[in-house]
Amino acid sequence: MDQERPVKLSDISKALNLSVSTVSRALNDSHEIGEETKRIVQSYAARVNYRPNLIAQSLKEMNTRYIAIIVPEISNSFFAEIVNGVEFVANNQGYHVVIYQTHDSTEREINIIRDVARRKADGLLLSPSTNQTEVNEVMKSIGAKLPVVYFDRVPSDNYCHKVVCDNYQAAFDATTWLIKQGKRRIAHMAGPSGISISIERLAGYSAALLNAGISVDPNLIRYSNFLAREAWDNLRDLEEKYQPDAYFASSDRLSFYCYEAVQKLPEPRASEVKIVGFTNAPFAHLLRPKLSAIVQPAFDMGKIAAEMLLNTITKKNKDIEYGFIKLPAVLKNTE
Amino acid sequence: MDQERPVKLSDISKALNLSVSTVSRALNDSHEIGEETKRIVQSYAARVNYRPNLIAQSLKEMNTRYIAIIVPEISNSFFAEIVNGVEFVANNQGYHVVIYQTHDSTEREINIIRDVARRKADGLLLSPSTNQTEVNEVMKSIGAKLPVVYFDRVPSDNYCHKVVCDNYQAAFDATTWLIKQGKRRIAHMAGPSGISISIERLAGYSAALLNAGISVDPNLIRYSNFLAREAWDNLRDLEEKYQPDAYFASSDRLSFYCYEAVQKLPEPRASEVKIVGFTNAPFAHLLRPKLSAIVQPAFDMGKIAAEMLLNTITKKNKDIEYGFIKLPAVLKNTE
DNA sequence: CCATTTTACGCAATCGTTTGCGTAAATTAA
DNA sequence: TTAATTTACGCAAACGATTGCGTAAAATGG
Numbered sequence: 001m002d003q004e005r006p007v008k009l010s011d012i013s014k015a016l017n018l019s020v021s022t023v024s025r026a027l028n029d030s031h032e033i034g035e036e037t038k039r040i041v042q043s044y045a046a047r048v049n050y051r052p053n054l055i056a057q058s059l060k061e062m063n064t065r066y067i068a069i070i071v072p073e074i075s076n077s078f079f080a081e082i083v084n085g086v087e088f089v090a091n092n093q094g095y096h097v098v099i100y101q102t103h104d105s106t107e108r109e110i111n112i113i114r115d116v117a118r119r120k121a122d123g124l125l126l127s128p129s130t131n132q133t134e135v136n137e138v139m140k141s142i143g144a145k146l147p148v149v150y151f152d153r154v155p156s157d158n159y160c161h162k163v164v165c166d167n168y169q170a171a172f173d174a175t176t177w178l179i180k181q182g183k184r185r186i187a188h189m190a191g192p193s194g195i196s197i198s199i200e201r202l203a204g205y206s207a208a209l210l211n212a213g214i215s216v217d218p219n220l221i222r223y224s225n226f227l228a229r230e231a232w233d234n235l236r237d238l239e240e241k242y243q244p245d246a247y248f249a250s251s252d253r254l255s256f257y258c259y260e261a262v263q264k265l266p267e268p269r270a271s272e273v274k275i276v277g278f279t280n281a282p283f284a285h286l287l288r289p290k291l292s293a294i295v296q297p298a299f300d301m302g303k304i305a306a307e308m309l310l311n312t313i314t315k316k317n318k319d320i321e322y323g324f325i326k327l328p329a330v331l332k333n334t335e
Numbered sequence: 336m337d338q339e340r341p342v343k344l345s346d347i348s349k350a351l352n353l354s355v356s357t358v359s360r361a362l363n364d365s366h367e368i369g370e371e372t373k374r375i376v377q378s379y380a381a382r383v384n385y386r387p388n389l390i391a392q393s394l395k396e397m398n399t400r401y402i403a404i405i406v407p408e409i410s411n412s413f414f415a416e417i418v419n420g421v422e423f424v425a426n427n428q429g430y431h432v433v434i435y436q437t438h439d440s441t442e443r444e445i446n447i448i449r450d451v452a453r454r455k456a457d458g459l460l461l462s463p464s465t466n467q468t469e470v471n472e473v474m475k476s477i478g479a480k481l482p483v484v485y486f487d488r489v490p491s492d493n494y495c496h497k498v499v500c501d502n503y504q505a506a507f508d509a510t511t512w513l514i515k516q517g518k519r520r521i522a523h524m525a526g527p528s529g530i531s532i533s534i535e536r537l538a539g540y541s542a543a544l545l546n547a548g549i550s551v552d553p554n555l556i557r558y559s560n561f562l563a564r565e566a567w568d569n570l571r572d573l574e575e576k577y578q579p580d581a582y583f584a585s586s587d588r589l590s591f592y593c594y595e596a597v598q599k600l601p602e603p604r605a606s607e608v609k610i611v612g613f614t615n616a617p618f619a620h621l622l623r624p625k626l627s628a629i630v631q632p633a634f635d636m637g638k639i640a641a642e643m644l645l646n647t648i649t650k651k652n653k654d655i656e657y658g659f660i661k662l663p664a665v666l667k668n669t670e
Numbered sequence: 671c672c673a674t675t676t677t678a679c680g681c682a683a684t685c686g687t688t689t690g691c692g693t694a695a696a697t698t699a700a
Numbered sequence: 701t702t703a704a705t706t707t708a709c710g711c712a713a714a715c716g717a718t719t720g721c722g723t724a725a726a727a728t729g730g
């Protein structure tokens with residue numbers, strides 16, 4: 001009973017001696033089709049396993065009922081959880097979610113954004129790579145009403161939708177906790193300078209130090225882009241020259257690099273140096289000695305971002321009101 | 336200079352007093368368009384930032400130049416690496432990769448497959464959830480020539496493309512290693528029964544035991560589906576009744592569940608029980624005591640699977656020749 | 671110089687849907 | 701009974717791109 005190629009409306013219309021438009025309306029349960037005809041068409045369509053061609057539908061209706069999400073890396077648990085939150089909301093509203101990863105390459109990111117626009121995604125969730133200005137450029141040039149919600153790494157202006165966690169507070173709390181553990185020479189392994197999360201986390205870190213009467217030593221602050229190499233160089237240099245007694249790491253990857261670097265040190269330093277870092281890795285709590293974790297409410301961030309996006313997609317001509325949601329992160333695994 | 340809505344061919348044709356077809360051909364560098372006209376059209380198109388509408392192109396050409404990959408969970412490093420391998424190959428050939436996750440739900444999987452078919456993906460990479468027969472059913476019913484390559488969890492028949500790692504050998508090696516460490520009561524935490532990877536890994540495990548003159552104790556073999564609950568129950572039961580001196584875990588998740596359960600045991604068992612498990616988690620080597628890891632060549636698996644898929648997509652009328660690739664996995668972190 | 675080919679473009683169909691409009695037949699209203 | 705309305709369907713345009721075919725004008729051949 002399975003056909004060689006997908007059956008289309010005209011196949012049904014021929015088989016039933018009806019016009020294509022009647023078949024279409026019957027399947028869409030239009031009121032201007034007789035009940036009897038509807039039954040015939042619908043049951044026949046079910047028998048031959050008719051599925052509307054989404055490409056054709058999209059072309060006609062100018063929407064695709066899918067949203068795209070662009071993240072740096074799906075293997076990063078933080079982003080994976082965000083994706084799950086997005087899927088949760090989107091699927092409930094009949095939208096599919098298409099996932100892209102940039103691997104922190106601005107070039108890839110730009111290509112993906114262009115492609116998303118050309119494929120007419122109904123909306124975009126974006127956590128931009130480093131180069132904010134270039135991304136802005138592209139967002140302008142696609143010349144479409146592509147609704148966007150930024151999350152995690154967000155632009156500084158207020159004319160866009162944003163969902164973030166309270167990076168300042170989280171960094172403040174984490175650093176304060178390290179200070180309470182008696183640490184004074186706290187190094188900060190920061191992400192790329194210039195992006196929102198780096199700025200806010202650095203601010204929280206600095207505030208906590210000053211708050212405790214510790215001066216901020218620029219030598220202990222190291223920016224790493226997303227190459228492992230940079231992080232390792234920074235870590236080696238820090239150990240050689242400054243021997244921090246604690247590390248505050250600004251990302252999943254940096255947390256684990258720190259941890260590994262510290263574990264390789266000779267005792268007793270290896271077990272004395274404390275590390276706290278941003279990570280949503282589900283098994284981080286298994287590490288001994290502990291890696292204290294700043295855990296972001298990633299699933300909720302995804303849910304909220306998706307809700308904001310779908311709202312702006314459906315609320316057509318309503319006047320735009322930009323949202324800015326900030327959620328708290330929690331410090332875990334501090335015994 | 337940026338327009339309100341995306342510019343289309345007819346916009347260009349009006350602006351330049353040319354027909355739509357001429358514009359189209361000029362942009363596609365057709366030989367039947369004069370060089371001068373081409374230059375004019377192309378430069379104008381560049382100026383107004385023209386991008387072909389991929390929906391329209393897809394409808395016309397009946398291909399979309401994207402492939403879909405369906406995995407259980409993107410946060411699982413094994414699958415994330417596979418995705419990266421797929422992207423590597425696909426992007427090089429001008430294809431985009433769309434990622435879907437099933438969360439190990441057959442229902443979700445089926446919906447996704449249907450959607451992929453309706454959206455006319457050019458091909459599909461599939462690691463099916465448990466219910467093989469239901470999935471087969473759907474694959475038939477979509478009635479399209481949708482090329483498929485299976486990976487990791489694959490059907491048993493030979494009339495499809497498959498990419499796997501040598502699960503039997505890997506399980507054999509891992510179990511043998513545990514035996515060489517002096518372990519005799521080796522529990523096997525298996526995935527869902529009935530799927531290819533579970534069967535092969537169980538076979539390798541059993542063969543290694545028999546090979547060492549150890550009889551296979553069915554009580555030490557536990558199948559867990561993908562709920563954490565089942566795994567925990569199995570682990571607790573094993574500890575209460577049989578107290579294995581080693582665990583062989585069949586998946587990323589099971590490996591970490593095992594590890595966590597064992598770490599919670601009172602000493603000296605906690606540090607005596609050895610664990611070896613399938614995992615591609617990048618930081619597994621940081622755990623102390625060690626978690627020995629069977630690492631699959633996930634990136635290569637993804638690359639090969641994508642190559643197979645793109646081959647069958649492009650080689651149109653060639654007679655189908657089904658491929659079955661098996662790659663070796665390596666045992667790491669065994670000091 | 672005329673016939674033939676080539677060049678360079680336009681017309682219109684097509685991909686599979688949806689939908690505005692037109693219209694017979696059936697129903698209702700007056 | 702006739703006019704007005706409703707019901708139930710078909711025709712054809714549209715979405716934005718590609719492409720087979722037709723055809724003037726230009727280039728070439730003998």
